Amino acid sequence: MEQIEQMKQIKQDGLKKLTEKSRLLSQCSLFQGIEPVVINEMLNCLEPKSCRYKKNDTIALAGEPFESIGVLLKGEALVIKETAAGHRSMMALLRPGDLFGEIVVFSKNSAWPATVIAQEESQALFISRRKLTGQCEQSCTWHRTIIENMLRIIxxxxxxxxxxxxYLTIKSMRGKLSTFFLEQHRKAGTTTFRLPMKRNELADFLNVSRPSMSREMARMREEGLIDFHLETVRIINAEALRDMGE
Amino acid sequence: MEQIEQMKQIKQDGLKKLTEKSRLLSQCSLFQGIEPVVINEMLNCLEPKSCRYKKNDTIALAGEPFESIGVLLKGEALVIKETAAGHRSMMALLRPGDLFGEIVVFSKNSAWPATVIAQEESQALFISRRKLTGQCEQSCTWHRTIIENMLRIIxxxxxxxxxxxxYLTIKSMRGKLSTFFLEQHRKAGTTTFRLPMKRNELADFLNVSRPSMSREMARMREEGLIDFHLETVRIINAEALRDMGE
DNA sequence: AAAAATCGGTAGCCATGGCTACCGAAACGT
DNA sequence: ACGTTTCGGTAGCCATGGCTACCGATTTTT
Structure with missing residues (x-):
């Protein structure tokens, strides 16, 4: 009797896990617009490989051949690019629901362009390229959705x-800043808006050094092009800014 | 009697045109791996809009909404990006068989990011996003091929x-050159190889000025890192080059 | 064959912007 | 409330690299 109860429990746990997994996946851009219940069915057909990793484990190694797209289910992982010299640079931080390898799966050159390393105990799902495009006989409806998602994502x-x-192609500091400010202005619709990043991140995005950027912003304020205080920026002379764009 | 002959002629001309069009399309990356004969059938289903343009006609205007991918069938066209100031910069030169708008068709923001202008008398084909992903009842075989092509192209x-x-993220001149030379070296497999571009184009690709690039190359030769003469480059100290890659 | 255009190398000038260092303010943690 | 960390601004130094100009060589045009 006890045994039966136990088995029921195990089965329930299994179901809970499954639904948890599909609930997680329904948050993922790859499965956008698909009901968690349906995702469960799909998984039978997609035959994903599920892998667990410990901290500092290598999830994917640059240069290795591959044919699968990855979804981080649990944990946290770093995407790292190593230069020939062995110098490492961080490219992205993956959180649950994030995809990786999405650019490369469908290109001819099927080798991981970067290395992915687990930052903590993590779990990832791999879905092969064939299963993704392949049409299984039944339920082609959702297959279409997933392909549309894939096209949208890439x-x-x-x-x-x-x-x-x-942005990187613009050579002058002022050109980069002007273009960026005008874009923010266009998005916000108002002449006063808040910057979406900290100075450090902005400098990084524009590929310039933070002090040089601050210096140029100060100059632009002196010249009456813009005004700013911390994250708040106000565009004063939009015309002049436009003239800076390359 | 004569009328019948005439009609036969017209029909033949039509067929010739059709096969010519599909022959052209079979060269296009979107229809890679599909027989010209099959392409003919597909066109019935894809319902492409065919448009003709005179010289300097606007094929697509930046900012305009759209839902179709374009294929240049005949002629030559320029892809142009206009900055806010009205400054124009050439982004690409399209030749028969080239696609345009391929990045944007499947993204949420469906507005042309650039302007396309006919450089001479031209003809273009537009295939709507829906027709491309939509599954028509018959002949799903080639539909799958075209979707796989699309995924590969993007x-x-x-x-x-x-x-x-x-490349653009690398800050130093020497870093850019080193990375580029090492990549060419890796591709060629030999320490001596030929550059695939002229100096002007290479400078443009690396987003640096041509004289500065020549100057740096000369320095690298002096220091015994590389040797070169016109398009021919030989790598002497690969290790040192690797250390430059950021 | 002459003329023109393209291409690559070199030199010198100097503006741009990277880098280090330092400071005050704000935010965070305990 | 205190120390700590992060964040943003400023200053000065100077290396990097952009730009113009010029030259010779090669290629293309006519």
Whole structure:
């Protein structure tokens, strides 16, 4: 009798786990717009590999061949790029629900371009490229959704990179700042707006040094182009800023 | 009798045109791996809009909403980015078979990010996003191929942009050159290789000025890191180069 | 073959911006 | 409330690299 109760418990735990997993996945951009219940069915068809990692374990190693997209389910992981000299630079911090390897899965060159390392005890899911595009006989409805999601995700990544290239291509400090401020202004719709990043992060985004950036912002204030205090920026002479954009 | 002959002729001309179009499309990355004959069938289902343009006509205008991917069939077109100041910069030159708008079709923000202008008498094909992902009842086989192509195309674009960002992020001249030379070396497999671009283009790619680049290359030669003559470059001290990569 | 255009190398000038160092203010942790 | 950390501003030094100008070589045009 006790045994039966125990088994029921195990089964319940299993179900709870499954629903927890699909609930987590329903938050993930790859499964956007799909009900957790449906995700459960899909997983049977997608046959994902689930892997657990301890702290400092290597989840993916740059250069290794691969054919799967990764989803971080639990924990925290770092995406790291190593230069030939062995110098490491952090590229991204992954949190539960984040994808990795999404750019590379569908390109010809199927080797991890970066290394992913678990920062704490983590769990990741890998879905193979074939399962993702492959049409299983039944339930093609959600398959279509997942492919549309995939297309959207990669497109948005490309758009983001494109924007980044635009900023990096601008040579002068003032040009970068002007372009950035005007973009924020356009987004906010008001002449006064708040910067979405700290100075350090902004300098990093524009690929300039923080002190040099502050210096230039001060100059622009002196010249009556903008005014600012901490995160708050007000555009005074929009025309002049526009003339700086390259 | 004569009328019948005439009609036959017209029909033949139509067929010739169709096969010419599909022959052209079979060269296009979007239809890679699909037989021209099959492409003909597909076109019925994809319902592309075909448009003709005269020289200097606007094929697509930045900011305008859109939902279609473009294929240049005939002629030549420029992709142009206009800054707020009205300053124009060329982004790409399109030739027959080239796609445009491929990054944006599947992103949420569906507005042309750049302007496309015909440089000569041209013809372009537009295929709507829905038709591209939509599954028509029959012939899902090639539909799958076209979606896989689409995924590959966007992924590769993202990879390319990613690589570009990597180069642009390197701050020092020497770092950029070292990284570039090492990459060429890796690709070629030999210590001596030929540069795939002219100096002007390389300087442009690395986002530096041509004379400064030449100067730095000369210095690197003096220091015994590399040797070069025109397009031919030989790596002498690979280790030292590696240490420069940021 | 002459003229023009393109291409690559070199030199000198100097503006831009990176870097270190330091300071005060704010935010955070305990 | 206190110490600690993070954040932003400022200053001075000077290396990096942009820019113009010029030259010779090669290629293309006519």
């Amino acid at each position: 497109s948005e990544k490309a758009m983001m990179l494109n924007k980044k290239v635009e | 992924s590769e674009k993202a990879m390319m942009l990613n690589k570009k960002v990597e």
